[in-house]
């Protein structure tokens with residue numbers, strides 16, 4: 001199976017779905033990670049330098065998974081629902097032809113997350129091959145009710161290992177945003193785990209209006225996803 005994640009920023013995958021990706025990687029599935037922006041405003045360094053640093057950090061994190069990558073195409077807060085950005089989504093979908101695409105839900109806190117969600121949803125609607133679309137959790141789980149959970153107890157350490165590749169972001173968030181990103185992974189994972197009976201979990205929702213409509217139980221099982229209420 002081919003799984004593609006299209007996120008807004010270079011470190012979103014690590015926060016939101018890397019535990020599930022770790023299981024998919026171990027099971028031999030093919031993984032691609034794309035981020036739409038270059039992450040140039042998430043730090044104190046000059047934008048060009050920060051974009052270079054964060055691109056390298058994202059590559060390092062992807063190597064932990066053995067995933068292929070697509071780098072960002074615009075600055076932070078410069079992502080809009082315009083033809084140039086929609087075309088990029090179309091190119092990525094056309095190159096990978098994924099079975100499943102994961103992206104942000106449309107109500108996440110950051111404008112880049114919300115625009116990415118819109119672009120992916122509309123890109124899938126226009127794509128020749130129709131993948132299933134799964135929405136990842138929001139940051140800190142705000143206003144997101146999962147309907148599918150993945151038990152990531154075995155891969156939460158891998159998730160943290162990937163996060164630690166993002167040295168610049170972890171330091172900046174701790175110093176200037178009062179956010180311990182590793183604690184965020186720990187807290188969100190435990191919180192979602194408590195909801196479904198696992199020690200650590202990640203939550204998802206399925207897009208039903210576009211994308212492959214016949215998402216079968218076997219596809220969900222091959223992704224180690226269980227429906228809400230069906231955990232241990």
Ligand SMILES: [Zn+2]
Pocket residue numbers: 008009011012110113
């Ligand atoms: Zn982000």
